[in-house]
Amino acid sequence: MPIEQRNLQKIIREVRSQLGLSQEELAHALGVSFASINRWENGKSSPSKLARAQFDAFCRKMKTQGKLKG
Incomplete structure (x- = not known):
């Protein structure tokens, strides 16, 4: 498994x-299925470019709202 995938x-x-958040709640926030989040976390698959962009945008939004650090 590539290092980037593990990270x-x-x-x-x-x-x-x-x-x-539960996996289901994060999936809803990103507009993907629960199964997708589960597979990403377990290394079974990687997000598509679009899903990755949605995840990155979600993280930026949470950081600007002060809900996410790092």
Whole structure:
């Protein structure tokens, strides 16, 4: 598994943890399925370019709102 994939898995889990979101809640916020979030966190697949862009935008928004650190 590529290093970037492992880092992404950790990042997704950390974001969910900091925000107190379930996989289903994060999926809803990003407009993807629960199964997608589950697969990303477990290294079964990676987000598409569009989904990755949505995740990055979501994280930026949460940071500007002061809900997410790092």
